[in-house]
Amino acid sequence: xxxxxxxxxxxxxxxxxxxxxxxxxxxxxxxxxxxxxxxxxxxxxxxxxxxxxxxxxxxxxxxxxxxxxxxxxxxxxxxxxxxxxxxxxxxxxxxxxxxxxxxxxxxxxxxxxxxxxxxxxxxxxxxxxxxxxxxxxxxxxxxxxxxxxxxxxxxxxxxxxxxxxxxxxxxxxxxxxxxxxxxxxxxxxxxxxxxxxxxxxxxxxxxxxxxxxxxxxxxxxxxxxxxxxxxxxxxxxxxxxxxxxxxxxxxxxxxxxxxxxxxxxxxxxxxxxxxxxxxxxxxxxxxxxxxxxxxxxxxxxxxxxxxxxxxxxxxxxxxxxxxxxxxxxxxxxxxxxxxxxxxxxxxxxxxxxxxxxxxxxxxxxxxxxxxxxxxxxxxxxxxxxxxxxxxxxxxxxxxxxxxxxxxxxxxxxxxxxxxxxxxxxxxx
Ligand code: URA
Numbered sequence: 001x002x003x004x005x006x007x008x009x010x011x012x013x014x015x016x017x018x019x020x021x022x023x024x025x026x027x028x029x030x031x032x033x034x035x036x037x038x039x040x041x042x043x044x045x046x047x048x049x050x051x052x053x054x055x056x057x058x059x060x061x062x063x064x065x066x067x068x069x070x071x072x073x074x075x076x077x078x079x080x081x082x083x084x085x086x087x088x089x090x091x092x093x094x095x096x097x098x099x100x101x102x103x104x105x106x107x108x109x110x111x112x113x114x115x116x117x118x119x120x121x122x123x124x125x126x127x128x129x130x131x132x133x134x135x136x137x138x139x140x141x142x143x144x145x146x147x148x149x150x151x152x153x154x155x156x157x158x159x160x161x162x163x164x165x166x167x168x169x170x171x172x173x174x175x176x177x178x179x180x181x182x183x184x185x186x187x188x189x190x191x192x193x194x195x196x197x198x199x200x201x202x203x204x205x206x207x208x209x210x211x212x213x214x215x216x217x218x219x220x221x222x223x224x225x226x227x228x229x230x231x232x233x234x235x236x237x238x239x240x241x242x243x244x245x246x247x248x249x250x251x252x253x254x255x256x257x258x259x260x261x262x263x264x265x266x267x268x269x270x271x272x273x274x275x276x277x278x279x280x281x282x283x284x285x286x287x288x289x290x291x292x293x294x295x296x297x298x299x300x301x302x303x304x305x306x307x308x309x310x311x312x313x314x315x316x317x318x319x320x321x322x323x324x325x326x327x328x329x330x331x332x333x334x335x336x337x338x339x340x341x342x343x344x345x346x347x348x349x350x351x352x353x354x355x356x357x358x359x360x361x362x363x364x365x366x367x368x369x370x371x372x373x374x375x376x377x378x379x380x381x382x383x384x385x386x387x388x389x390x391x392x393x394x395x396x397x398x399x400x401x402x403x404x405x406x407x408x409x410x411x412x413x414x415x416x417x418x419x420x421x422x423x424x425x426x427x428x
Pocket of ligand 1: 178184
């Protein structure tokens, strides 16, 4: 096959701070997916993009080319509107679990294609797999049927969706090019647009436990993604939310399922409830539903009913006891005062070292490993009281986890200034 462009010319264009043409972008994504552009060439181009950026036209075209590399789902035949949520990932971020059935209970279908955890952030599928019998893989027909019958599906994205992104993301992971905002935005949005949702709410995390440590970067990522979604005809809005401390009181797979079920039962930690309800309101509004209060659906048990149906439809037993760690270790407070810091990254890394996460995508995860928090920033604590309980399959895991926690906690007597959980809302 005669190629219409030369990979080295495309790389040189971006290296020299030029704009890639539509033709160059379409070709390079297609040729990379087919194997006609080599990994070393694509990694060089990704680095040039990381260093020199892309403008709005280039990002939109790059995203469209990644969508065109695979199949595009279509939920137009469903009897209800669709809305999805994507979080850029954080520690203790179990929000998808109560959110999908809650939104379904309000009459909007949620086609949530989720991923597995890598590094210190957990993955939704890993969490749900701690429920006995639950399976992540569904065919497109099964997904459609469950959306019609139950209104919510959380499952693994099939191989057919944006295959160019799968290949490119794996390459970026090992070439120091994950952090480029145009590449993150196009990676996330190509999958969400190909998934076929009518409305999308983005939860862009900011803080130590997030991809974006800095508010200005998070804002830029959010507005880039909102523009991409809007231009593609998906009603898209983003919330910027704090990830300097974990969400809720648990980080770890079965521990987070337990906490999500507490929220669905009308209890649970206030930050998890606040964010779940705020995201539900946004998803419903983006899908055109403004007359239902999702908090009411948590109180009256209908969100819990939708959860039970959603879990059962994928082979899970919502009544089965969740697995529990055979080994625990309690960390106590060394000082009295106000807890001013409980660092999300440190807790995430410690939970990962306990076995809750994976270092390579082939690694298994432990359903029981993780951390329970007994206090949150702003709480008054007394020296000697339990602060954290570490959970693991194997007690030899505790030493390395404790190392990660060395600077995780700060206590002092100064006035504590809480960071708002929801920092800003970004629209087109
Ligand atoms: N998640 C994605 O799907 N892609 C990225 O590039 C970063 C996070």
